Amino acid sequence: MNDIMHQxxxxxxxxxxxxxxxxxxxKTLESxxxxxxxxxxxxxxxxxxxxxxxxxYDVSNLNNPNRDRFILSKGHGCLAQxxxxxxxxxxxxxxxxxxxxxxxxxxxxxxxxxxxxVEASTGAxxxxxxxxxxxxxxxxxQKRKSRVAVIVGDGETNEGSIxxxxxxxxxxxxxxxTVFIDYNKIQSYGFVSEVLNPEPIADKxxxxxxxxxxINGHDVNELKKQxxxxxxxxxxxxxxxxxxxxxxxxxxxxNDPTWHHKSNLSDxxxxxxxxxx
Amino acid sequence: xxxxxxxxxxxxxxxxSDLGPGVLDDFKKNIPERFFMEGIAEQHIxxxxxxxxxxxxxxxxxxIAVFLTRRCFEQLALDLCLHDLPVKLIGNGGGLVYAPLGxxxxxxxxxxxxxxxxxxxIVAPCxxxxxxxxxxxxxxxxxxxxxxxxxxxxxIVSKPELGFEIGKGIQLKPTGEVLFVTTGITTQRALNAAxxxxxxxxxxxxxxxxxxKPFDHEGLMQAAESAELIVTIEEHxxxxxxxxxxLEVFSDRGIIKKVVRLGIPxxxxxxxxxxxxxxxxxxxDSETIIEMVRLRL
Numbered sequence: 001m002n003d004i005m006h007q008x009x010x011x012x013x014x015x016x017x018x019x020x021x022x023x024x025x026x027k028t029l030e031s032x033x034x035x036x037x038x039x040x041x042x043x044x045x046x047x048x049x050x051x052x053x054x055x056x057y058d059v060s061n062l063n064n065p066n067r068d069r070f071i072l073s074k075g076h077g078c079l080a081q082x083x084x085x086x087x088x089x090x091x092x093x094x095x096x097x098x099x100x101x102x103x104x105x106x107x108x109x110x111x112x113x114x115x116x117x118v119e120a121s122t123g124a125x126x127x128x129x130x131x132x133x134x135x136x137x138x139x140x141x142q143k144r145k146s147r148v149a150v151i152v153g154d155g156e157t158n159e160g161s162i163x164x165x166x167x168x169x170x171x172x173x174x175x176x177x178t179v180f181i182d183y184n185k186i187q188s189y190g191f192v193s194e195v196l197n198p199e200p201i202a203d204k205x206x207x208x209x210x211x212x213x214x215i216n217g218h219d220v221n222e223l224k225k226q227x228x229x230x231x232x233x234x235x236x237x238x239x240x241x242x243x244x245x246x247x248x249x250x251x252x253x254x255n256d257p258t259w260h261h262k263s264n265l266s267d268x269x270x271x272x273x274x275x276x277x
Numbered sequence: 278x279x280x281x282x283x284x285x286x287x288x289x290x291x292x293x294s295d296l297g298p299g300v301l302d303d304f305k306k307n308i309p310e311r312f313f314m315e316g317i318a319e320q321h322i323x324x325x326x327x328x329x330x331x332x333x334x335x336x337x338x339x340x341i342a343v344f345l346t347r348r349c350f351e352q353l354a355l356d357l358c359l360h361d362l363p364v365k366l367i368g369n370g371g372g373l374v375y376a377p378l379g380x381x382x383x384x385x386x387x388x389x390x391x392x393x394x395x396x397x398x399i400v401a402p403c404x405x406x407x408x409x410x411x412x413x414x415x416x417x418x419x420x421x422x423x424x425x426x427x428x429x430x431x432x433i434v435s436k437p438e439l440g441f442e443i444g445k446g447i448q449l450k451p452t453g454e455v456l457f458v459t460t461g462i463t464t465q466r467a468l469n470a471a472x473x474x475x476x477x478x479x480x481x482x483x484x485x486x487x488x489x490k491p492f493d494h495e496g497l498m499q500a501a502e503s504a505e506l507i508v509t510i511e512e513h514x515x516x517x518x519x520x521x522x523x524l525e526v527f528s529d530r531g532i533i534k535k536v537v538r539l540g541i542p543x544x545x546x547x548x549x550x551x552x553x554x555x556x557x558x559x560x561x562d563s564e565t566i567i568e569m570v571r572l573r574l
Contacts, residue, residue, distance in 0.1 A: 130321040134328015164321030
């Protein structure tokens with residue numbers, strides 16, 4: 001099953017919008033000369049579909065209490081979120097060109113209070129889900145229809161706090177909470193199956209009380225279709241096991257653990273990225 | 278006390294981990310939607326409290342002090358302090374209260390580690406009456422706050438007529454040639470010592486610093502001005518606690534004062550017994566305080 005899903009994620013071509021967002025990402029990291037490229041490219045389509053087709057928000061009224069919340073718990077994948085936020089008008093595209101500069105609002109991990117649209121500062125792993133549970137609970141208590149979406153990394157699920165939060169989400173029947181597990185199968189040191197195997201991943205989330213669906217995390221149409229069905233169960237939070245490819249869209253980086261994070265990117269590296277798109 | 282707050286203010290909610298049976302039953306019965314017992318999951322509880330606070334709630338989180346500080350330090354730093362959210366942490370058994378349970382349950386470095394966190398407020402009331410005043414004041418405090426609880430049956434020495442303001446020390450006894458600077462229940466120890474030393478014609482003042490962060494620099498400077506000897510007394514390791522904060526104030530202002538710090542040395546406790554026995558073994562009883570004054574004045 002995993003092999004088939006993984007191959008499908010590898011094989012699916014990227015459409016024009018996905019390639020456009022990747023071009024923006026390369027421009028962004030070109031100015032910072034560093035990024036978690038692999039970690040950001042595996043979640044690009046998930047974030048794109050969330051902001052294009054799912055999340056309810058108004059860039060002219062960011063504090064609207066009825067808005068949906070999105071938390072990128074794997075904050076190191078922020079390059080994908082930055083380009084989508086800029087593209088959707090949360091801030092000026094020019095900010096991307098200051099990525100990781102001294103006076104930039106955009107650092108190597110997303111910060112609440114600095115970046116319009118970022119709901120919580122993340123970067124240390126295992127924090128976004130507990131915060132997301134709190135936000136989903138707050139929406140229920142305040143009888144708001146706000147939904148909460150959280151992206152966690154597959155490596156991030158090594159953290160015990162993820163499972164503490166999962167138990168709590170099920171206990172409180174948070175059907176307004178959706179967790180996307182970015183199952184790109186690679187963490188910093190290497191393959192998750194070797195570092196700390198998350199399998200049986202779908203069974204785990206099911207047993208923790210989630211409605212679980214495995215999908216191709218780069219299939220835009222499939223993502224849209226499944227998100228339109230939420231919540232799957234009225235009394236349960238949802239977990240999408242998103243089969244994704246680390247570095248998707250950049251063949252030289254795909255499935256290569258060394259592209260988890262790179263600093264001191266050379267002009268040749270950047271050119272190679274542009275050439276790939 | 279949190280129940281009374283919750284009755285008056287719909288933003289207040291209670292989150293416990295796995296407290297004893299019957300804790301806050303009235304709260305649970307009458308306001309069940311704002312009462313949470315979330316299990317032994319302190320990292321999650323702090324993050325969840327942050328998420329609720331983002332949307333306007335004021336969570337009061339309660340569990341044993343060591344688990345509320347050691348276990349989830351990163352969550353305190355990032356989820357609460359980095360976002361500067363008004364979550365209130367009530368730590369049961371601050372200091373050596375859980376003496377018989379051993380070092381796993383003794384919160385002896387809680388103040389020191391939390392002092393290092395920007396936006397964190399730290400308060401250690403000296404008795405149950407002061408705790409009541411603190412809880413009322415805490416509701417409007419817009420930052421994360423750690424409240425270090427004692428066992429709850431300590432003698433009442435705080436005085437309502439002296440008021441209570443977060444971040445403002447209270448001069449419980451006017452400064453003499455000696456000034457005791459205290460926090461939590463070391464205030465009672467100091468008052469006892471001061472009473473006995475009067476008979477030896479040694480006048481000792483007591484400056485009770487219920488709030489260790491933000492630290493009342495001005496209040497301390499005024500209280501300490503005429504004292505020949507300052508004695509800081511804390512139920513906490515000497516690294517990074519009240520005594521360190523006092524030395525920092527003097528050092529930063531270039532003021533040379535004779536300061537003696539009494540507290541727990543750089544060790545874990547090796548004995549059980551009771552809070553009083555352990556405090557005595559670490560020299561935090563009135564007799565040792567008196568001896569130290571006689572020796573150093």
